[in-house]
Amino acid sequence: MFETLIRGATIVNAEGLDRRDVGITGGRITALVAPGEAAEAGTVVDARSCFLLPGLVDAHAHLREPGLTHKEDFSSGTHAAALGGVTTVLDMPTDEPWTATAEQLADKMAMAEGRIHVDVGFQAVVSRDLSFTPRLLELAPVSFELFTADVPEAFLFSTFDDVARALRNFDQADTLIGISPGDQSILTGSSERNKAGTIAAFLDSRPPSAEAGGIARAVLAAAVTGARIHVRQINSELGAKVWSRLRDMADASVETTPQNLFFSADDYETQGARLKGSPPLRSRRDVDALRAALGAGLIDIVATDHAPHAPAEKAAPYASFADIPGGMPGLQILLQAMLKLVDEGLITLPDLVRLCARNPAERFGLGKRKGRIAAGYDADVLIVNPRQSSTIADADQVSRAAYSPFNGWTVKARLTNVFLRGKEIVRDQVLIDPAQGKPVRRES
Missing domain, CATH: 2.30.40.10 (Urease, subunit C, domain 1)
Structure with missing residues (x-):
């Protein structure tokens, strides 16, 4: 019975x-x-x-706890997830403080107990102090996150040598390293060259070449170290082309987001702060190229990068478009956005399950329990x-x-x-x- x-x-x-x-x-x-x-x-x-359908697994979300709970917390974020059919949320480590030590990860897990409405897997950040790694591994986070641009110095791996050194630190470890592709040298140069503060300046500060170079660096570093990596939200034609050429060189997967499959930079004119995030939205040609890559099976995972801010933060006046807090909510609408792609004939229902349930579960070490019926x-x-x-x-x-x-x-x-x-x-x-x-x- x-x-x-x-x-x-x-x-x-x-x-x-x-x-x-x-x-x-x-x-x-x-x-x-x-x-x-x-x-x-x-x-x-x-x-x-x-x-x-199996419950969705969102591989990229910021629940904002601890330290940023005016933006979101475990209860409100997982409430949104539940209403959206996301039964497992994989929480990023960029809260306050960043989840860089075993003590911080254990504390975060303890905070979630009895307050989350869906299951949550926690991700730890790779610090330049690599001595933190062994004890973090004992707690079995679903991934480690490595950043190559636009983060505090303590977590910045800006060169190929930096990335390879960090990946070698995980030799023989049964884990996955998420890498946000970027090029710090381009960000630094753009900041120095362009002080206009416009939408165009923001777009120019994070060009597709920075993403493409970051993807190439990540895959090549994984190839020479044998690490298992997951490349975070790509959204440009150039990035998709680089990924399609290099993806078989390493044990690597890639994600994009619903917003990158629907919105272009033109939409900043009507939605402004509501759509401001990083990487920035691209041209309609980039959106079309990304959708073609999705339809061709070149994208492994669609995740939300759920990154909410308090309404007052988004609505406040800023001297520069780049100063607007980056990120938007996504957990509650992931299923609906993917069903829209089904409506349009770009993907099928089994594709939806592959992209948002089976693949993220398997890639992030939950494949024996999650992602399929x-x-x-x-x-x-x-x-x-x-x-x-x-x-x-x-x-x-x-x-x-x-x-x-x-x-x-x-x-x-x-x-x-x-x-x-x-x-x-x-x-x-x-x-x-x-x-x-x-x-x-x-x-x-």
Whole structure:
């Protein structure tokens, strides 16, 4: 007898579609049974004519705790995630303080206990003091994050030698190194040359060449060290071309974000601060090239880079466009944005699961538990009704940012139910069983 049986839906995994009923016991999927096959359960959920997707895994999010909780915190950020069908959030280490030591990582995990509405995996930053690494590895963060530009000196690896030295520090370690591609020399030069403070100046300060060079450096450093790397949000035609040529040289994966697949720099004229982030939005040609790369299977993961700020911070006057706090919310709309790409025919539902569930789970050490609907996996399940539409609205956003750049967009499907390890936590866009999330760690 199952604790819960979800009947009548079509299961969507990265490999394709299947008509099965899903039996759940003890927080795990215990069986996939033929449609209508006799089975007993304490609770039966009727999901006829709906799709069942595994809960999404957002590999790039900033929950802002500790130290920046006026922007977001564990509770508000994971509430947004739950409503958006993201059942596992991988939290970046750039809070206050940055998560650079074992003590800081342990403290962060302890802060999350009993306050998170979905599961959260934590990422640690690679400090120039590499002696912190062994003890951090003992806590099994889902990744380590290495930065090559635009960060404090204590975390800056600005040359090829710096990057390779850091990657060699993880020799024989079963982990993943996330690398944000950039070129500090270009950033420094741009800052010195251009003081105009305009949108154009901001774009010029972070050109596609900086991204492309950062990608090349990351992949080559991984090739010579044998490290496993994940390249953070690319968004330019030049970057996509460099990635497509070098990707097979190393154990490497790459991500982009929904905003980079829809918005161009032209949209700054209408949305301004709401869309300001880094890397900056590119030209429409870059957007088209990135979408072509996604459609061709060259992009491994789509993640949000959820990076909210308090509304007053975004609305305040600034002398320079570059001074506007960079980042925007994304956790609550990840599924809807990806469904929009399905509506447009750029990807399929199995592609959505591959990009936002299976691949991030496998890449970040959670692939034995997350990212697919199969026996033995955590029962993180989304029920999506394709007969109903849904509209993104600022008024519905629960992140402390209180808006979405996708405000007013409609998609031809609706997320009706979210299950986390077998417990229904969201019904009809209402959080009905809060604080069921747990910190999760990288598994071999």
